[in-house]
Amino acid sequence: LILSFVNVILMGFQGWVGSIVVASNLVPWTITVHMLVAVVILCIQIFILRRVSPSQQRNLPLSSSFTTLVAVSLIITVSQMFLGTQVREYIDALTRDGFGRETWSEKLGMIFFIHRSFSWLVLILLGLLAYRNEKGQKEWIFRSAFIVLAIELISGVLLAYFDLPGWVQVSHLLFATMILGILFMALLRSVNEKRA
Secondary structure, three states: OHHHHHHHHHHHHHHHHHHHHHHOOOOHHHHHHHHHHHHHHHHHHHHHHHHHOHHHOOOOOOOHHHHHHHHHHHHHHHHHHHHHHHHHHHHHHHHHOOOOHHHHHHHOOHHHHHHHHHHHHHHHHHHHHHHHHHHOOOOHHHHHHHHHHHHHHHHHHHHHHOOOOHHHHHHHHHHHHHHHHHHHHHHHHHHHHHHO
16 A cells, blocks of 8 residues: 555656656657656556456466576566667757768767667576576566567667667567566565565
């Protein structure tokens, strides 16, 4: 109940931050703050879901090394989302400076290169999770994370090689958020098992 109340307050704050994002005409730092608050809200909702949903109360029988791998994958995924907001901020700056969509990829520079390179690390980590899962528990939650990652990487390739179409930007963020949510729920369920 307390967490639900905190989430309501955060959602009001998020609405206020969103109004600043629009009123300030997408000032760079506001986009990142808006995204980070959204991630906090999502994580609180997932934590509440873990506590109240019968299907999510079953613990995952994972080894400590597997749990650590889930935690590292989650941290890297959050870092990737942060880098993604930085890329988005650069795109807005380029748009304000009059550069067309067809020039964005070549003008994004180092931040885009880092974001794109980090995607390989995410692929390796989630690939390792999927491999270990299939050798052992065969839990659907890890299979779903890898499936969503595959779709996410396809959307990333479309962004990189087709001048960042708007609808793909939205789907790219959506799939990244889904991966974050899946990994966070998996971590909650596995950590709870270790404490039991």
